[in-house]
Amino acid sequence: MTETTPLLKVTDLVKHYAVRGGVLRRRVGTVHAVDGVSFTVGVGETLGMVGESGCGKSTVARAILRLVEPTSGSIQLNGLDITHLGKADLREHRRSMQIIFQDPFASLNPRMTAGDIVGEPLSVHGLAKGEKKRERVAELFDQVGLRSDQMQNYPHQFSGGQRQRICIARALSLGPDLIVCDEPVSALDVSIQAQVINLLIDLQRRHGFSYLFIAHDLAVVAHISHRVAVMYLGRIVEIAEKAELFANPRHPYTQALLASVPVADPKKKSLKPMIDGDVPSPINPPSGCAFHTRCRYVMDRCKVDTPVLAEAGTKHQVACWLNEGTGRVTIE
Amino acid sequence: MAVINYDSELRRAGAHSTHGWRKLTYLARRHMLGSIGLVIMILFVLAALLADFIARYDPLSVDSLQRLAPPSAQHWLGTDSFGRDVWSRIIHGARISLAVGVGSTLLGSSIGVMVGLASGYLSGWVDLVFQRITDILQALPLLVLALVMTAALGPSLPNVIIAIAIPLIPTVARVIRANTLALRELPFIEAAKSVGMSETRIALRHVLPNTLAPLIVLATAQLGSTILTEASLSFLGLGIPEPYPSWGRMLSESAAEYVRTAPWLVIFPGVAISLAVFGTNLFGDALRDILDPRQRG
Numbered sequence: 001m002t003e004t005t006p007l008l009k010v011t012d013l014v015k016h017y018a019v020r021g022g023v024l025r026r027r028v029g030t031v032h033a034v035d036g037v038s039f040t041v042g043v044g045e046t047l048g049m050v051g052e053s054g055c056g057k058s059t060v061a062r063a064i065l066r067l068v069e070p071t072s073g074s075i076q077l078n079g080l081d082i083t084h085l086g087k088a089d090l091r092e093h094r095r096s097m098q099i100i101f102q103d104p105f106a107s108l109n110p111r112m113t114a115g116d117i118v119g120e121p122l123s124v125h126g127l128a129k130g131e132k133k134r135e136r137v138a139e140l141f142d143q144v145g146l147r148s149d150q151m152q153n154y155p156h157q158f159s160g161g162q163r164q165r166i167c168i169a170r171a172l173s174l175g176p177d178l179i180v181c182d183e184p185v186s187a188l189d190v191s192i193q194a195q196v197i198n199l200l201i202d203l204q205r206r207h208g209f210s211y212l213f214i215a216h217d218l219a220v221v222a223h224i225s226h227r228v229a230v231m232y233l234g235r236i237v238e239i240a241e242k243a244e245l246f247a248n249p250r251h252p253y254t255q256a257l258l259a260s261v262p263v264a265d266p267k268k269k270s271l272k273p274m275i276d277g278d279v280p281s282p283i284n285p286p287s288g289c290a291f292h293t294r295c296r297y298v299m300d301r302c303k304v305d306t307p308v309l310a311e312a313g314t315k316h317q318v319a320c321w322l323n324e325g326t327g328r329v330t331i332e
Numbered sequence: 333m334a335v336i337n338y339d340s341e342l343r344r345a346g347a348h349s350t351h352g353w354r355k356l357t358y359l360a361r362r363h364m365l366g367s368i369g370l371v372i373m374i375l376f377v378l379a380a381l382l383a384d385f386i387a388r389y390d391p392l393s394v395d396s397l398q399r400l401a402p403p404s405a406q407h408w409l410g411t412d413s414f415g416r417d418v419w420s421r422i423i424h425g426a427r428i429s430l431a432v433g434v435g436s437t438l439l440g441s442s443i444g445v446m447v448g449l450a451s452g453y454l455s456g457w458v459d460l461v462f463q464r465i466t467d468i469l470q471a472l473p474l475l476v477l478a479l480v481m482t483a484a485l486g487p488s489l490p491n492v493i494i495a496i497a498i499p500l501i502p503t504v505a506r507v508i509r510a511n512t513l514a515l516r517e518l519p520f521i522e523a524a525k526s527v528g529m530s531e532t533r534i535a536l537r538h539v540l541p542n543t544l545a546p547l548i549v550l551a552t553a554q555l556g557s558t559i560l561t562e563a564s565l566s567f568l569g570l571g572i573p574e575p576y577p578s579w580g581r582m583l584s585e586s587a588a589e590y591v592r593t594a595p596w597l598v599i600f601p602g603v604a605i606s607l608a609v610f611g612t613n614l615f616g617d618a619l620r621d622i623l624d625p626r627q628r629g
Contacts (some may be wrong), residue, residue, distance in 0.1 A: 062522070065526050067522050067525055067526060090528070091528040092528075094526060094527060094528035095528065097526070098526060098527075099523065100524070101519040101522070101523065102519075103519060106518045106519045106520060107518075107519035107522075107523055107539050108520055108526075109519050109520045109541075109542070110542065111541040111542055112541075120524075120529075120537075121527040121528075124527055124528060124529050124533070125527075125528065167523070170523065170527075174527070194339070288436050
């Protein structure tokens, strides 16, 4: 977790989608999927990213992997700007970053055997062939806790957890530095979730790569992350070390999120929901602070000025006007 | 009261066997009509392949002494106005029907697959251009388009195959395009991209194999209509030229003049056409149910 050379450095990442309508397919609006996101991920570090659905988490993931072209901003991997790399160069750099998707059912080609799926990246990059490839695939299978005699099976013959293991093996095959996990356990049973999370942690210890771990489940994020970023409507509203964020949430949205985590104690009365209503549409996001429509501490200023991420303690950044000078907000 | 154990019943019937003879017999029992269609198709293919052994007479040899002979032990299905054996001509006609049917379906499907893949996968202006051409082709009925094509190209076997294949392209292209559009959004395609695979490799290795089931279904369904179109073209005098035995031409030669005096000249080629189309359609329907239950209806 060296601070000096972050593995991944994302600066002012913006992704807007055009909304077209009418006969002439003219631009009638813009979806502000990601609206100026900056963060870093250190070597061997796990950055958790949480937020409601539609807040732009997955778009951030896809933009980092250049699966969608960012509108503006820059993405640096190992100190190299990959935002505008051409096809051939990008191909080389894809080896250092891989992705694991949410839906283990749709992320495997149903017409290929598990062994072929895991081995394909090796042939695409000309890393191994024939018997050598088979050995490498068997080794990867072993690493993710699958038996090598399952290589001939097709995806539909595996359970959800096993399929996610195949996805992990595929991501590992190229020896990446960064693995982006886009809600990798959301589609799995709770008991399986823990197994997969522990496998991910275990693999990180062994190989030393970094994770950008996207989820909406705070408990999962708390378990795996070193630092956590909270996203709301295309922006990061708070980012801090895990322990600090959970102990000391500064942004009203983070506070509301933490308060809404169910507690496994029937005697403990749940807190009053600190947030209601729905996420506003990203097509016409609210002016000023995007959260002002649902914030219980809303001030006049919040409707006009957009707060930016500012230091609010050690390695703790928050984008909220309440933190300007006055310090932290208390939960009532 | 008898308790039915559905699981053991299904197992006994072979529903759980994944391959082999049991699965086949199970499917045959489930899809009775489809099996009949398959049998008809097999007979049809055998007739085409073994025509020289089954035919008994040369389909082209003229026998002026036996003109318009009714069905008999000597000429099972009678003879036509030139004294040619109808049975032999129908058997040999199967060759032409099969060649045209399979040939044009294969040609039309392969072009359609390429157009559909390119259209769906590349999208943008490629898609726009291909789709507008497809619209134009689809605006004309299969037969009319094939008619114009043969009239322009001239009647011969390769030309008939081309003429029937071209109107097939739009349907195949549409199906493949729709499938490609749906597949393109799936994470395994994104995963392939993030690995650094080329677009061509993704299209051929990941998209194409997943569109094969509907393609096979579609091709089988179209086989019947291509056979019918060939017959229609030949009936109109634009198909396979004389003296080769095409079912459609056999009908057109005799329909007007001999329908009263020598009905076997009309009935038997008609039955052959109907059976072939009937067989392929039955089989196509069953295949659709088996391979692609979602497309039912």
